[in-house]
Amino acid sequence: GEHLAAFRTQDGQAYVLDAYCPHLGANLAAGGRVVGSCIECPFHGWQFRGEDGKCTRIPYTEKVPDFARVRTWPSCEVNGMLLVWYHCEGVGPTWAVPEQHEIVTGEWVFRGQTEHFVDAHIQEIPENAADTAHLAFLHGPAILGGSDLRYTRSRLWDFMKHIWKAEWWPEPEPNEHCSRMLVQHTATIFGKRVSLMDLTVSARQVGPGLVFLIFEHAFLGHGIILQTVTPVEPLLQNVVHKIYYQKNMPAIIPKFILRAECIQ
Ligand code: FES
Ligand SMILES: [Fe+2]
Missing domain, CATH: 3.30.530 (Alpha-D-Glucose-1,6-Bisphosphate; Chain A, domain 4)
Known part of the structure; x- marks a missing residue:
């Protein structure tokens, strides 16, 4: 299975990311904190943007390496559910879930x-x-x-x-x-x-x-x-x-x- 972290940004948008921080592997879903449009890792405070998973801030350095990013999963919020798209070969969504x-x-x-x-x-x-x-x-x-x-x-x-x-x-x-x-x-x-x-x-x-x-x-x-x-x-x-x-x-x-x- 996959371990995921779902969070809602401060302006209300829900995102789904891989649960484990690409830095040293802490679980973002256990103690991660929402900061603006990012989730902050509970271990060293790196912040990842919900939209694309990119690390936007490391509290103890100015330079954020480009490869510091966590995988994001295509998701949608519809009919009171947060749904995640999964394709075994990584193909993106080819259809959308209708609203009731x-x-x-x-x-x-x-x-x-x-x-x-x-x-x-x-x-x-x-x-x-x-x-x-x-x-x-x-x-x-x-x-x-x-x-x-x-x-x-x-x-x-x-x-x-x-x-x-x-x-x-x-x-x-x-x-x-x-x-x-x-x-x-x-x-x-x-x-x-x-x-x-x-x-x-x-x-x-x-x-x-x-x-x-x-x-x-x-x-x-x-x-x-x-x-x-x-x-x-x-x-x-x-x-x-x-x-x-x-x-x-x-x-x-x-x-x-x-x-x-x-x-x-
Ligand atoms: S393990 Fe996440 S910031 Fe270090
Ligand atoms: Fe049946």
Whole structure:
């Protein structure tokens, strides 16, 4: 993995740098101090500019060598997240993360987040999004039973069935890095359709590690789950779900949706 230091300059711009100081290797993320548009190393006080990582000041000398710089990572702050671009061959960003209008305007507000560590390759998680065939079989019996196979088929939930209709397609240029899945969910209890459980979910795979799940419910309102997948090790992913939901809806609704989603 990579060790990074993220900081916000005094005028509010967020930057991401390599954590270790190129001087003698102190960790800028542990005790580094923000000075103007720079971060100051806690060891000997060298200051590095967020924008390009260049050392701009060494407290005990006038001359700052040109090679004194720390690696910077392309990053962006969008929808309440600070995202870092990673490319294994060092290619710069080829696409940008779209803003979700309702989050920016404050119409949808933050209602909680979950965090899991998943033993998988990062590719397996987006592949699962395209695998619409598993929805009805695996998630048919009972959503709230979760994904523990000892209980998903338990009789306890027999009275309730979930019906999924899903479509998946890749997006055309210039968004060929994205895909969409449209899911119509309905549920029956003792064989009767419960329209309260009707839910339309539009899932957009925005990039390999980022999904926007937009929910639409006839009277429980609209909202979004932002899912990020951050590789920690080659076969270990940190998966975070954050939910933003219509401000005028009681917080219990988005909390329920978030729980139902994240235990799948
Ligand atoms: S180790 Fe960072 S300034 Fe010396
Ligand atoms: Fe699933």
